Amino acid sequence: MNLLQSLLYSRLAVVLGLGISQSLPPSLGYRIADLGAALVAARSQSAIVRAIYVNQWVVRGGNLTHSEMRKLTRKILRLHARNLYIYFHTLNRPQEVLERVSFSPEFQVLFDRLLQEGGPALIVTPHLSNFDLAGRALALRGLRFQVLSYPQPPGAYRWQNRLRRESGIEVTPISMSALQQARARLQNGGVVLTGIDRPVSETRYFPRFFGRPAPLPVFHVRLALQLNLPIILVACVGVGDGRYAVVARPPVPMQPAETLERSLLQNAEAVLHEAEVLIRQVPDQWAMFYPVWPEVASVLPF
Structure with missing residues (x-):
């Protein structure tokens, strides 16, 4: 696990994500989630991004260009970041x-x-x-x-x-x-x-x-x-x-x-x-x- 993964999967990351998500309305929460996803996606050689490349390459039949893969990776990470925001934001909102x-x-x-x-x-x-x-x-x-x-x-x-x-x-x-x-x-x-x-x-x-x-x-x-x-x-x-x-x-x-x-x-x-x-x-x-x-x-x- 590289440094980026270690930070993302750390206890501190969860605590910060939980605190930010519960305190911000969706209009701001989504924007911060999108920013975080863009920062992760920009690290094209990180283990997380390379894993997405591998998995999506197989699922989609191995015919994506590099540009298409980078765009797809940003979309996947953006969706995931927004999902995390919603999960944390609604923890006390059954x-x-x-x-x-x-x-x-x-x-x-x-x-x-x-x-x-x-x-x-x-x-x-x-x-x-x-x-x-x-x-x-x-x-x-x-x-x-x-x-x-x-x-x-x-x-x-x-x-x-x-x-x-x-x-x-x-x-x-x-x-x-x-x-x-x-x-x-x-x-x-x-x-x-x-x-x-x-x-x-x-x-x-x-x-x-x-x-x-x-x-x-x-x-x-x-x-x-x-x-x-x-x-x-x-x-x-x-x-x-x-x-x-x-x-x-x-x-x-x-x-x-x-x-x-x-x-x-x-x-x-x-x-x-x-x-x-x-x-x-x-x-x-x-x-x-x-x-x-x-x-x-x-x-x-x-």
């Missing part, structure tokens, strides 16, 4: 959160079933749009769930997890005990949610994502196979004017294969395919700032 986040008809059916009948439900999500705000809307509407988050989180992530807990969300960084807790929760009819598109540093498994092998997690697939559960992919999608919709894809049933490795890979790829469908619809909203395909960095033409 009614505004509910007004900003709606449910698609498909997700509403799932949500109503979970509230009325309970789970078990293993839900996964890509890092699309204002995913933290969507999680807060779920909690405010009465859904109780455990989030399996990034293991050994640095300072900024610990503060973000603290904010999630204060919103009524049970956050457990991934560990053996957290996975055991998630398994027990599912066995008792609960709901577990986790991300699926952040690359992991050490793995034996490289499921294909957008046609390329990627070092992405498969623990959710292992859980689903063990408990014979389908995996449900949901996501937050921006619909304009600072408003969002929570959408859902059809549940993915697990299909055991001849070996555990094959089972993990083929089912992970089936779930990732559902994520691809949503990301292709709104690629500008994919807020993944780590290179999902690190080997692509060496072949980028710029």
Whole structure:
């Protein structure tokens, strides 16, 4: 992690962002968010910008010019900065959160079933749009769930997890005990949610994502196979004017294969395919700032 990433992901950055966002109206908050995004985008060799280059290059078929990529990067960072502003700005405004986040008809059916009948439900999500705000809307509407988050989180992530807990969300960084807790929760009819598109540093498994092998997690697939559960992919999608919709894809049933490795890979790829469908619809909203395909960095033409 370079200096820029260290600063952006520091506890100080979260505290400053929270303080500024809560004290400023949108007219000023958006302007400061736009300025911050422009400053980050200008560092064309930073790890964050290069990660966006890698990820968008793959998602968009590898046919962007340098000028197009730079313009796209500024747009992605601007959207993300505004989403962060809205998330922080509404932390103490629960009614505004509910007004900003709606449910698609498909997700509403799932949500109503979970509230009325309970789970078990293993839900996964890509890092699309204002995913933290969507999680807060779920909690405010009465859904109780455990989030399996990034293991050994640095300072900024610990503060973000603290904010999630204060919103009524049970956050457990991934560990053996957290996975055991998630398994027990599912066995008792609960709901577990986790991300699926952040690359992991050490793995034996490289499921294909957008046609390329990627070092992405498969623990959710292992859980689903063990408990014979389908995996449900949901996501937050921006619909304009600072408003969002929570959408859902059809549940993915697990299909055991001849070996555990094959089972993990083929089912992970089936779930990732559902994520691809949503990301292709709104690629500008994919807020993944780590290179999902690190080997692509060496072949980028710029």
